[in-house]
Amino acid sequence: RKEVEQDPGPFNVPEGATVAFNCTYSNSASQSFFWYRQDCRKEPKLLMSVYSSGNEDGRFTAQLNRASQYISLLIRDSKLSDSATYLCVVLDSNYQLIWGAGTKLIIKP
Protein backbone atom coordinates (compact mmCIF):
# COMPACT_ATOMS: atom_id res chain seq x y z
CA ARG A 1 0.00 0.00 0.00
CA LYS A 2 1.32 3.45 -0.91
CA GLU A 3 1.98 5.81 1.97
CA VAL A 4 -0.03 8.59 0.34
CA GLU A 5 -2.74 7.70 -2.14
CA GLN A 6 -4.68 9.89 -4.50
CA ASP A 7 -7.07 9.29 -7.36
CA PRO A 8 -4.93 10.15 -10.42
CA GLY A 9 -7.89 11.49 -12.42
CA PRO A 10 -8.00 13.31 -14.72
CA PHE A 11 -11.03 15.17 -13.48
CA ASN A 12 -12.65 17.09 -16.31
CA VAL A 13 -14.73 19.88 -14.81
CA PRO A 14 -16.56 22.82 -16.42
CA GLU A 15 -15.48 26.30 -15.50
CA GLY A 16 -17.34 27.61 -12.48
CA ALA A 17 -17.99 24.19 -10.99
CA THR A 18 -16.96 23.00 -7.55
CA VAL A 19 -14.60 20.06 -7.36
CA ALA A 20 -13.15 18.08 -4.47
CA PHE A 21 -10.22 15.70 -4.16
CA ASN A 22 -9.42 13.27 -1.40
CA CYS A 23 -6.15 11.80 -0.30
CA THR A 24 -5.44 9.06 2.24
CA TYR A 25 -2.27 8.46 4.19
CA SER A 26 -1.10 5.34 5.95
CA ASN A 27 1.13 6.61 8.74
CA SER A 28 -0.92 7.73 11.71
CA ALA A 29 2.17 9.44 13.18
CA SER A 30 2.29 11.92 10.30
CA GLN A 31 2.78 15.41 11.57
CA SER A 32 1.75 17.93 8.95
CA PHE A 33 -0.22 17.95 5.76
CA PHE A 34 -0.14 20.05 2.63
CA TRP A 35 -1.62 20.48 -0.80
CA TYR A 36 0.79 21.42 -3.58
CA ARG A 37 0.00 22.41 -7.11
CA GLN A 38 2.20 21.33 -10.00
CA ASP A 39 1.87 22.66 -13.51
CA CYS A 40 3.13 20.60 -16.41
CA ARG A 41 6.94 20.34 -16.41
CA LYS A 42 7.28 22.72 -13.48
CA GLU A 43 8.22 22.32 -9.85
CA PRO A 44 5.47 21.84 -7.25
CA LYS A 45 4.31 24.96 -5.44
CA LEU A 46 2.69 25.05 -2.04
CA LEU A 47 -1.02 25.74 -2.32
CA MET A 48 -1.94 25.51 1.33
CA SER A 49 -1.22 23.73 4.56
CA VAL A 50 -3.99 21.61 6.07
CA TYR A 51 -4.95 22.14 9.69
CA SER A 52 -6.98 19.89 11.95
CA SER A 53 -9.73 22.47 12.24
CA GLY A 54 -9.96 22.87 8.48
CA ASN A 55 -8.89 26.00 6.72
CA GLU A 56 -9.93 28.16 3.82
CA ASP A 57 -8.00 30.38 1.43
CA GLY A 58 -10.23 32.15 -1.02
CA ARG A 59 -11.87 29.55 -3.23
CA PHE A 60 -9.86 26.72 -1.68
CA THR A 61 -10.86 24.78 1.42
CA ALA A 62 -8.77 22.04 3.01
CA GLN A 63 -9.94 19.51 5.57
CA LEU A 64 -8.10 16.95 7.66
CA ASN A 65 -9.64 13.88 9.26
CA ARG A 66 -6.99 12.28 11.47
CA ALA A 67 -9.25 9.47 12.63
CA SER A 68 -9.86 8.30 9.07
CA GLN A 69 -6.47 9.47 7.87
CA TYR A 70 -7.65 11.44 4.92
CA ILE A 71 -7.25 14.95 3.62
CA SER A 72 -9.49 16.80 1.22
CA LEU A 73 -9.24 19.83 -1.02
CA LEU A 74 -12.30 21.67 -2.29
CA ILE A 75 -12.13 24.20 -5.10
CA ARG A 76 -15.14 26.45 -5.59
CA ASP A 77 -15.98 28.49 -8.69
CA SER A 78 -13.18 26.80 -10.62
CA LYS A 79 -11.18 28.84 -13.12
CA LEU A 80 -9.38 27.76 -16.25
CA SER A 81 -6.14 28.62 -14.48
CA ASP A 82 -6.88 26.00 -11.83
CA SER A 83 -6.00 23.29 -14.35
CA ALA A 84 -2.99 21.52 -12.88
CA THR A 85 -1.98 18.46 -10.92
CA TYR A 86 -2.73 18.68 -7.21
CA LEU A 87 -0.36 16.82 -4.94
CA CYS A 88 -1.18 15.66 -1.45
CA VAL A 89 1.89 15.77 0.78
CA VAL A 90 2.47 14.48 4.28
CA LEU A 91 5.35 15.32 6.63
CA ASP A 92 6.32 12.20 8.50
CA SER A 93 7.88 11.87 11.93
CA ASN A 94 11.36 11.97 10.36
CA TYR A 95 10.62 15.38 8.83
CA GLN A 96 10.44 13.88 5.37
CA LEU A 97 7.84 14.93 2.85
CA ILE A 98 5.94 11.97 1.47
CA TRP A 99 4.25 12.79 -1.82
CA GLY A 100 1.14 11.45 -3.43
CA ALA A 101 1.24 10.86 -7.18
CA GLY A 102 -1.16 13.73 -7.76
CA THR A 103 -4.63 14.28 -9.13
CA LYS A 104 -4.87 15.91 -12.51
CA LEU A 105 -7.55 18.54 -12.87
CA ILE A 106 -8.69 19.91 -16.23
CA ILE A 107 -11.05 22.88 -16.22
CA LYS A 108 -12.96 23.29 -19.45
CA PRO A 109 -14.57 26.51 -20.71
Place this chain on the structure above:
Amino acid sequence: GAVVSQHPSWVICKSGTSVKIECRSLDFQATTMFWYRQFPKQSLMLMATSNEGSKATYEQGVEKDKFLINHASLTLSTLTVTSAHPEDSSFYICSASMGPGDTQYFGPGTRLTVL
Protein backbone atom coordinates in the same frame (compact mmCIF):
# COMPACT_ATOMS: atom_id res chain seq x y z
CA GLY B 1 12.08 35.73 -0.13
CA ALA B 2 13.13 32.07 0.06
CA VAL B 3 14.12 31.62 -3.56
CA VAL B 4 15.86 28.49 -4.77
CA SER B 5 17.48 28.33 -8.17
CA GLN B 6 18.51 25.27 -10.08
CA HIS B 7 20.79 24.95 -13.09
CA PRO B 8 20.66 23.85 -15.75
CA SER B 9 16.92 23.91 -16.49
CA TRP B 10 17.30 21.05 -18.91
CA VAL B 11 20.11 18.96 -20.28
CA ILE B 12 20.40 16.37 -23.00
CA CYS B 13 23.46 14.16 -22.91
CA LYS B 14 24.83 10.95 -24.33
CA SER B 15 24.81 7.73 -22.39
CA GLY B 16 27.93 7.32 -20.28
CA THR B 17 28.54 10.99 -19.58
CA SER B 18 28.27 12.67 -16.20
CA VAL B 19 25.94 15.56 -15.52
CA LYS B 20 26.13 18.04 -12.65
CA ILE B 21 23.07 19.88 -11.40
CA GLU B 22 23.38 22.86 -9.07
CA CYS B 23 20.88 23.95 -6.45
CA ARG B 24 21.28 27.34 -4.78
CA SER B 25 19.38 29.11 -2.06
CA LEU B 26 19.55 32.74 -3.13
CA ASP B 27 18.39 34.67 -0.09
CA PHE B 28 18.67 32.33 2.86
CA GLN B 29 21.05 29.83 4.37
CA ALA B 30 19.98 26.29 3.71
CA THR B 31 21.15 23.96 6.43
CA THR B 32 19.38 21.08 4.76
CA MET B 33 18.86 20.38 1.08
CA PHE B 34 16.85 17.62 -0.52
CA TRP B 35 17.08 16.01 -3.93
CA TYR B 36 14.00 14.51 -5.53
CA ARG B 37 13.34 12.69 -8.76
CA GLN B 38 10.04 12.59 -10.58
CA PHE B 39 9.24 10.23 -13.45
CA PRO B 40 6.29 11.07 -15.73
CA LYS B 41 2.92 10.77 -14.01
CA GLN B 42 4.53 9.69 -10.77
CA SER B 43 5.04 11.34 -7.43
CA LEU B 44 8.21 13.05 -6.34
CA MET B 45 10.55 10.53 -4.79
CA LEU B 46 13.15 11.65 -2.30
CA MET B 47 16.62 10.55 -3.37
CA ALA B 48 18.74 11.98 -0.60
CA THR B 49 18.95 14.52 2.18
CA SER B 50 22.09 16.54 2.69
CA ASN B 51 23.16 18.70 5.58
CA GLU B 52 25.81 21.32 5.04
CA GLY B 53 29.27 20.01 5.70
CA SER B 54 28.30 16.36 6.14
CA LYS B 55 27.67 13.38 3.92
CA ALA B 56 24.28 12.99 2.31
CA THR B 57 21.79 10.42 3.55
CA TYR B 58 20.49 8.38 0.65
CA GLU B 59 17.11 6.72 0.46
CA GLN B 60 16.88 3.01 -0.01
CA GLY B 61 17.50 1.98 -3.60
CA VAL B 62 19.41 5.13 -4.55
CA GLU B 63 23.02 4.41 -5.49
CA LYS B 64 25.28 6.85 -3.70
CA ASP B 65 28.17 6.16 -6.07
CA LYS B 66 26.02 7.00 -9.05
CA PHE B 67 24.30 10.07 -7.63
CA LEU B 68 27.03 12.12 -5.97
CA ILE B 69 25.80 14.87 -3.72
CA ASN B 70 27.91 17.68 -2.36
CA HIS B 71 26.64 20.30 0.06
CA ALA B 72 29.78 22.28 0.72
CA SER B 73 28.19 25.58 1.66
CA LEU B 74 24.97 26.86 3.16
CA THR B 75 23.78 28.09 -0.22
CA LEU B 76 24.89 25.43 -2.67
CA SER B 77 24.32 21.74 -3.19
CA THR B 78 25.23 19.79 -6.30
CA LEU B 79 23.97 16.49 -7.66
CA THR B 80 26.18 14.69 -10.15
CA VAL B 81 24.67 11.87 -12.15
CA THR B 82 27.68 9.77 -13.07
CA SER B 83 27.77 7.58 -16.17
CA ALA B 84 24.21 8.53 -17.02
CA HIS B 85 22.00 6.02 -18.80
CA PRO B 86 18.63 6.47 -20.52
CA GLU B 87 16.81 5.14 -17.45
CA ASP B 88 18.22 8.11 -15.49
CA SER B 89 16.17 10.45 -17.68
CA SER B 90 13.87 12.22 -15.28
CA PHE B 91 12.89 15.51 -13.70
CA TYR B 92 15.27 16.29 -10.84
CA ILE B 93 14.09 18.80 -8.25
CA CYS B 94 15.94 20.16 -5.27
CA SER B 95 14.55 21.84 -2.21
CA ALA B 96 16.18 23.75 0.60
CA SER B 97 15.21 24.42 4.17
CA MET B 98 16.70 26.29 7.07
CA GLY B 99 16.60 23.20 9.22
CA PRO B 100 14.99 19.78 9.74
CA GLY B 101 11.26 20.09 9.71
CA ASP B 102 11.30 23.65 8.38
CA THR B 103 9.49 24.61 5.22
CA GLN B 104 11.11 23.29 2.07
CA TYR B 105 11.49 25.73 -0.79
CA PHE B 106 11.69 24.12 -4.18
CA GLY B 107 13.90 24.85 -7.12
CA PRO B 108 12.40 24.96 -10.63
CA GLY B 109 13.74 21.52 -11.51
CA THR B 110 16.12 20.14 -14.10
CA ARG B 111 14.88 17.92 -16.88
CA LEU B 112 17.54 15.37 -17.80
CA THR B 113 17.32 13.39 -21.01
CA VAL B 114 19.95 10.75 -21.62
CA LEU B 115 20.16 9.49 -25.18
